[in-house]
Amino acid sequence: MKITILGCGNMGTAYARSFRKYGLVKAEDLLLIIRGEGRRTQLETLGRVAPEVDPSISESDLVIVAVKPQDFGAIAPSLAAVLRPGQVVLSIMAGITLQRLKDSLRHTTVVRAMPNAPAQIGMGITAYATGTELSMRQTLMVEQLLNCTGRAVHLADEALLDPVTALSGSGPAYFFEMVRTMIATGIRLGLEPHVANALVKQTMLGSFHLMEHADRSPEELINAVMSKGGTTEAAFKVFAQGDLAGTLDRGIGAASSRAKELSGS
Numbered sequence: 001m002k003i004t005i006l007g008c009g010n011m012g013t014a015y016a017r018s019f020r021k022y023g024l025v026k027a028e029d030l031l032l033i034i035r036g037e038g039r040r041t042q043l044e045t046l047g048r049v050a051p052e053v054d055p056s057i058s059e060s061d062l063v064i065v066a067v068k069p070q071d072f073g074a075i076a077p078s079l080a081a082v083l084r085p086g087q088v089v090l091s092i093m094a095g096i097t098l099q100r101l102k103d104s105l106r107h108t109t110v111v112r113a114m115p116n117a118p119a120q121i122g123m124g125i126t127a128y129a130t131g132t133e134l135s136m137r138q139t140l141m142v143e144q145l146l147n148c149t150g151r152a153v154h155l156a157d158e159a160l161l162d163p164v165t166a167l168s169g170s171g172p173a174y175f176f177e178m179v180r181t182m183i184a185t186g187i188r189l190g191l192e193p194h195v196a197n198a199l200v201k202q203t204m205l206g207s208f209h210l211m212e213h214a215d216r217s218p219e220e221l222i223n224a225v226m227s228k229g230g231t232t233e234a235a236f237k238v239f240a241q242g243d244l245a246g247t248l249d250r251g252i253g254a255a256s257s258r259a260k261e262l263s264g265s
């Protein structure tokens with residue numbers, strides 16, 4: 001298999017490293033389009049590097065577009081000029097619809113995916129939607145590649161990428177905000193910063209694994225920690241007064257609406 005990755009920032013580089021790590025592509029079959037000279041030197045051990053869209057892209061089975069959405073307009077015409085029918089173009093750009101990909105690239109076999117930040121360490125989750133033009137073999141190829149960065153979920157309806165963006169795309173930031181706040185509160189209550197850090201991070205890690213292994217719902221797990229008149233209940237009373245659940249619901253809803261707005265759908 002031959003792969004091109006266009007744009008090697010956080011995500012493009014994560015894909016390149018994962019594909020090489022799992023042996024899905026040989027270095028000579030991986031083409032990385034990187035415009036910064038320093039970055040090209042840094043990444044040249046992963047594959048072949050080129051400073052701009054290159055005619056040899058037409059030899060790739062898959063072309064991953066991993067530039068920022070606002071940079072897509074500038075590279076689309078040169079990319080359209082070198083694509084050959086049948087190549088799969090996989091975009092991870094937030095908000096760029098399948099229709100816009102098809103129109104701008106004058107190409108039909110396109111995939112739109114929404115990964116998230118933990119993909120950088122192989123623990124991401126990516127939801128993706130394909131145009132109807134993709135064959136089963138091409139869809140399986142995409143799924144196999146996305147699985148290198150964590151898990152992959154196929155969506156029958158592209159519009160669902162808006163709530164996906166709000167849940168798993170932005171989700172890591174919600175989690176970091178929770179961690180950041182808990183550590184700051186621990187420090188305010190008198191703990192040494194390194195102790196507050198260790199307590200919060202290990203609590204998050206342990207709680208995740210408990211949830212995965214306990215075979216109980218989040219509600220049941222909350223009730224198992226909370227006793228009547230106890231400390232957790234005291235915290236939850238304040239959370240309810242501040243409508244924490246409603247605030248989260250409205251925040252995630254706003255993220256989903258913004259995703260819809262950005263994709264112009």
Ligand SMILES: NC(=O)c1ccc[n+]([C@@H]2O[C@H](COP(=O)([O-])OP(=O)(O)OC[C@H]3O[C@@H](n4cnc5c(N)ncnc54)[C@H](OP(=O)(O)O)[C@@H]3O)[C@@H](O)[C@H]2O)c1
Binds near residue numbers: 010034052
């Ligand atoms: N990060 C996330 O958690 C996340 C989650 C879901 C989706 N995404 C999507 O993934 C895409 C990439 O995100 P990112 O976080 O990896 O961004 P990033 O770190 O800014 O990477 C984008 C890269 O594209 C390069 N680039 C821009 N124009 C180029 C061109 N004409 N030729 C070659 N390279 C070009 C940039 O190069 P320079 O450094 O020279 O500017 C940069 O290295 C975005 O579209 C974003 O919507 C990201």
